Amino acid sequence: MPMNLSAPIRVYWDVRADINTEKPASGAEKTVIAILERLTREKIFYLSISGWENISYEALREMLPGLDKNGISVSLMLSGGKTLPENELLLHASYAKEFVFEIDSEKDLTKLSSLQKILKKTPARISVSIYPHEGNYGRIPSIIEYYAKNGVQNFIIPAPGIADKSKISARDHSLREKIARAINSSPSSRNGTLNFIVHDPFLWKLLDPRCFENKKMTFEGCQAADSIAYIDFKGDVFPCLLLPIRLGNLLQDSLKEIWSSKERKAVRKKIEDIPENCKKCSRLSECNGGCRGLSLLINNNICSKDPTCPVC
Secondary structure (H helix, E strand, C coil): CCCCCCCCCEEEEECEEECCCCEECCCHHHHHHHHHHHHHHCCCCEEEEECHHHCCCHHHHHHHHHHHHCCCEEEEEEECCCCCCHHHHHHHHCCCCEEEEEECCCHHHHHHHHHHHHHCCCCCEEEEEECCCCCCHHHHHHHHHHHHCCCCCEEEECCCCCCCHHHCCCCCHHHHHHHHHHHHCCHHHHCCCCEEEECCHHHHHHCCHHHCCCCCCCCCCCCECCCEEEECCCCEEECECCECCCCEECCCCCHHHHHCCHHHHHHHHHHHCCCHHHCCCCCHHHHCCCCHHHHHHHHCCCCCCCCCCCCC
């Protein structure tokens, strides 16, 4: 895996002050413009922006061309409950490489169908992101089939973010198995119509290999504080969406300076250290110790085993 990068390759940025109400922070546009100016100058390859539809369009209208000019691929996350004017959506789509629909259940499908028709007019890739839980996993097969028939290329099953702690729990393995069975039961999962991107190594292991374009996929271990970073609405920088360890602030320092700091290197060292309970596990190569963020959030110890591991 990459080590000691001068800046992360992939940056995830959420401009929402409150993920539940999806309200932008006070003075959000000024902060957004300042952070975008910083990121435009940084040597990152990929920027995913959540909550952008909740603020004035002026910031993105001004800054997206600069990101594109500097070779930064932009992915815009779009909540299932949002609707946007066609002209403004198409303007952003002209610079975004990807639109990701964040949905929770089938009720979001009708809200997004009109947006899909608009986005088919652009070269932007269309992906879907759904966090499976006890209340929606049974509907996942029909959701998969709907999007497979409507031009979606990637089906993303993400980790919950720092701001969405309500979804973070030491989920028992039986629920993970139910989710895997639901995904595997979909014809489009088995015939390779969609490419699945799964952030849970234990769920990934339970899925039919035909879900993935690369049939020899391997889990390379946690990339937090190395090739990926997370930025919140204040410009605070974290190792990833699940590690609430503040490394610095983009309004005060450049991303390169933050990534060169001793604080970032110390966090990365802890992430690379395999938990003691995992070192002799015969299945270590499948997860490389699992998620260090969940270890910290649930066990209060970044160096402990992943609390969702079905083996340890």
